[in-house]
Amino acid sequence: MSETGISVKNLNVSIDNREILKNISTEIPKNQITVIIGPSGCGKSTLLRSINRMTDLVENVKTEGEILINGNNVLDPATNLSDLRKNVGMIAQAPNPLPMSIYDNVVYGPKIHGMRDPAILDEKVELSLKRVGLWDEVHDRLKDPASALSLGQQQRLCLARALAVGPKILLCDETTSALDPLSAKHIEDELISLRNDYTIVFVTHILRQAKRLADYAVFLYLGEVVECGPAHEVFTSPKDPRTKAYLEGVFG
Ligand SMILES: Nc1ncnc2c1ncn2[C@@H]1O[C@H](COP(=O)(O)OP(=O)(O)OP(=O)(O)O)[C@@H](O)[C@H]1O
Numbered sequence: 001m002s003e004t005g006i007s008v009k010n011l012n013v014s015i016d017n018r019e020i021l022k023n024i025s026t027e028i029p030k031n032q033i034t035v036i037i038g039p040s041g042c043g044k045s046t047l048l049r050s051i052n053r054m055t056d057l058v059e060n061v062k063t064e065g066e067i068l069i070n071g072n073n074v075l076d077p078a079t080n081l082s083d084l085r086k087n088v089g090m091i092a093q094a095p096n097p098l099p100m101s102i103y104d105n106v107v108y109g110p111k112i113h114g115m116r117d118p119a120i121l122d123e124k125v126e127l128s129l130k131r132v133g134l135w136d137e138v139h140d141r142l143k144d145p146a147s148a149l150s151l152g153q154q155q156r157l158c159l160a161r162a163l164a165v166g167p168k169i170l171l172c173d174e175t176t177s178a179l180d181p182l183s184a185k186h187i188e189d190e191l192i193s194l195r196n197d198y199t200i201v202f203v204t205h206i207l208r209q210a211k212r213l214a215d216y217a218v219f220l221y222l223g224e225v226v227e228c229g230p231a232h233e234v235f236t237s238p239k240d241p242r243t244k245a246y247l248e249g250v251f252g
Contacts, residue, residue, distance in 0.1 A: 005030035005199030011065035013046055020046050022223045033200045035210040038220035044203040048171050052088040088169040089162030094178040095154035097146035102138050105146045109165035128160040132190050152183020172202040211235055219243045
């Protein structure tokens with residue numbers, strides 16, 4: 001049994017008094033890729049966004065339960081959100097580079113966290129861009145606006161921006177869905193190359209993608225965890241008839 005990266009215990013989330021997540025409990029393994037799958041509206045993004053407390057931004061949201069990272073409950077009101085989001089990076093659905101240069105996008109987070117030494121910042125930029133396979137493509141135009149990059153490159157830049165602050169966990173919310181197939185594959189390959197060093201949680205409704213990426217799978221249906229386990233077990237011999245039906249495309 002692998003080490004736990006994120007432990008979700010009895011998580012309930014409601015918005016406007018409507019139950020969105022119902023008593024979710026699951027152990028997300030450390031330094032593996034966990035995919036969260038399930039039909040549209042089942043609560044995948046809400047679960048993901050609870051992990052870095054982005055759900056706090058939703059009006060009339062009520063959250064109960066625990067999400068433990070390194071033994072600390074991130075849902076504790078005393079949690080320092082800046083520290084939490086330093087440790088838990090997020091890559092959104094569509095690339096969202098900041099309106100500044102490629103270089104400044106990568107150093108944005110480290111600067112916020114007090115890093116000022118130009119030599120160290122230069123090193124961060126090089127390492128982060130190399131980590132996402134973008135260095136060779138952009139090293140001679142780091143001062144160009146990030147908006148000049150292709151969408152796929154912008155998304156890799158966003159991944160580099162997230163990595164630059166040194167997170168241990170990466171949350172990916174349908175991170176390739178706005179990209180062409182080749183750029184999507186690029187991001188998938190980068191995530192696979194990062195999986196030994198980061199706990200990655202990836203929301204997708206594309207089953208083929210889930211199968212390509214997942215070490216561990218969580219199937220959500222109507223706000224509940226119906227089944228979770230090692231990906232090969234969930235995908236090849238699901239225990240619950242609802243998982244089986246979803247995998248067979250009966251509903252989606
Ligand atoms: N800010 C919000 N205000 C009101 N309802 C919300 C909000 N965010 C999510 N919901 C509701 O919570 C439920 C779960 O939404 P969520 O986005 O988590 O599902 P999902 O499984 O990620 O869906 P999809 O695959 O379509 O992105 C939906 O019924 C949605 O309408």
